[in-house]
Amino acid sequence: MTKGEGISLLGVKERNRQQIKRVIYRQAPVTRQRITDELGLSLPTITTNVAQMLGEGLLVEYAAPSRSPTGGRRLQLLDFNAAAHYAVGVELGPYQTLFCVTDLRGKVCGSLVLEAADPRYPEMTAFVAQNIRELVRRSGVPEERLFGVGVGIPGFIEYQEGVIRTALHADWMGRPFVRDLSRLLSLPVWIDNNARMRAFGREMFGSGAAPDTFAYFLVSKGLACPLMIKNNVLAGHKASAGEVGHTTILPDGPLCPTCGRRGCLEAVAGESAILNAATKALERGEAPCLAALVPPGEAPDTTQVLEAQRLGDPAICPIMEKAVEYLGLEVANIFNFISPSLVVVDGYIFQLEENRCRLQETVQGNLYGLMAKETNIEFLPYDRLTGALGAAAFVVRRCLLD
Numbered sequence: 001m002t003k004g005e006g007i008s009l010l011g012v013k014e015r016n017r018q019q020i021k022r023v024i025y026r027q028a029p030v031t032r033q034r035i036t037d038e039l040g041l042s043l044p045t046i047t048t049n050v051a052q053m054l055g056e057g058l059l060v061e062y063a064a065p066s067r068s069p070t071g072g073r074r075l076q077l078l079d080f081n082a083a084a085h086y087a088v089g090v091e092l093g094p095y096q097t098l099f100c101v102t103d104l105r106g107k108v109c110g111s112l113v114l115e116a117a118d119p120r121y122p123e124m125t126a127f128v129a130q131n132i133r134e135l136v137r138r139s140g141v142p143e144e145r146l147f148g149v150g151v152g153i154p155g156f157i158e159y160q161e162g163v164i165r166t167a168l169h170a171d172w173m174g175r176p177f178v179r180d181l182s183r184l185l186s187l188p189v190w191i192d193n194n195a196r197m198r199a200f201g202r203e204m205f206g207s208g209a210a211p212d213t214f215a216y217f218l219v220s221k222g223l224a225c226p227l228m229i230k231n232n233v234l235a236g237h238k239a240s241a242g243e244v245g246h247t248t249i250l251p252d253g254p255l256c257p258t259c260g261r262r263g264c265l266e267a268v269a270g271e272s273a274i275l276n277a278a279t280k281a282l283e284r285g286e287a288p289c290l291a292a293l294v295p296p297g298e299a300p301d302t303t304q305v306l307e308a309q310r311l312g313d314p315a316i317c318p319i320m321e322k323a324v325e326y327l328g329l330e331v332a333n334i335f336n337f338i339s340p341s342l343v344v345v346d347g348y349i350f351q352l353e354e355n356r357c358r359l360q361e362t363v364q365g366n367l368y369g370l371m372a373k374e375t376n377i378e379f380l381p382y383d384r385l386t387g388a389l390g391a392a393a394f395v396v397r398r399c400l401l402d
């Protein structure tokens with residue numbers, strides 16, 4: 001056998017093993033026969049690989065609760081041993097820093113919700129490292145079973161180089177965060193844009209299987225819409241793709257402090273834009289419900305603005321309606337452009353049913369050639385750990401399935 005053939009045989013074996021793991025992860029519990037049918041590989045190939053992974057403690061096997069439809073022995077089902085490995089996920093959010101450690105299936109073994117990280121890069125890096133160590137220690141997860149750490153960061157992230165290109169704070173930009181954090185922790189580290197990490201979270205840990213192609217629309221201080229295409233997030237040449245936040249939607253609209261242009265989606269419908277408009281209404285004395293919720297001299301937050309909308313505040317309701325309509329136009333544009341099987345909407349403001357309905361109506365009113373039933377929208381329930389879970393899912397995906 002030549003050297004080239006040997007490498008290629010190993011490559012085939014490795015590829016088979018990865019394909020088997022992906023089927024088990026996405027379709028568990030499954031039988032060996034089902035994996036065989038799905039992949040078109042021989043049953044002995046499946047059996048050999050499965051035996052190896054059972055021996056490594058990566059898989060578990062158990063008898064199905066009921067007998068097979070043809071009678072006879074109970075079917076033997078396979079799944080991952082969720083406690084075989086763990087991952088740490090972090091989100092450096094604009095308002096808070098979220099940490100979690102999860103097992104292979106996204107069960108949270110420990111979490112921390114802390115203040116937004118320091119704008120100074122060395123302080124931020126030390127803060128993240130210190131709290132990861134503390135979280136791992138407190139969660140009792142065996143360190144030798146940790147795959148590593150994923151960090152989701154708003155902004156343009158050069159994930160392959162492990163460098164932050166643009167971020168919330170100037171001092172973080174251009175920094176080799178992967179190198180610096182992995183040195184402090186002696187663990188593998190991955191970084192990516194936080195919306196992209198969240199899309200992986202929906203794919204890997206979400207309730208109910210996600211279609212292999214979907215769009216993930218994150219509405220926060222910034223906006224982004226990464227696309228999951230055939231189980232992989234579409235990536236731009238150098239950094240993130242899916243930056244819908246800075247696409248212009250109103251050419252004469254308000255100035256965007258992030259991109260410096262007028263009327264981008266973030267400037268008309270991002271949380272900062274909503275809060276700016278609410279603050280102005282409050283200062284003009286036009287928002288009585290909001291005024292009752294915000295202590296004098298303080299700026300409103302999103303929770304208070306949403307509560308004021310729920311109470312029917314005459315100034316806040318039109319602000320929210322307008323913002324949600326712009327967001328709905330963007331979602332309609334996404335459907336018209338690529339017609340994904342699903343758009344997952346992740347945003348605190350969609351806790352209010354009124355906003356969910358308005359977004360749906362706007363989408364329906366702005367479709368071209370698509371029928372309502374072809375535009376499936378899923379609103380994620382709000383969970384402050386969503387971004388950290390997504391970062392942990394990203395690590396599990398990289399280490400287990402890629």
Ligand SMILES: [Zn+2]
Binds near residue numbers: 246247260261264266
């Ligand atoms: Zn902008």
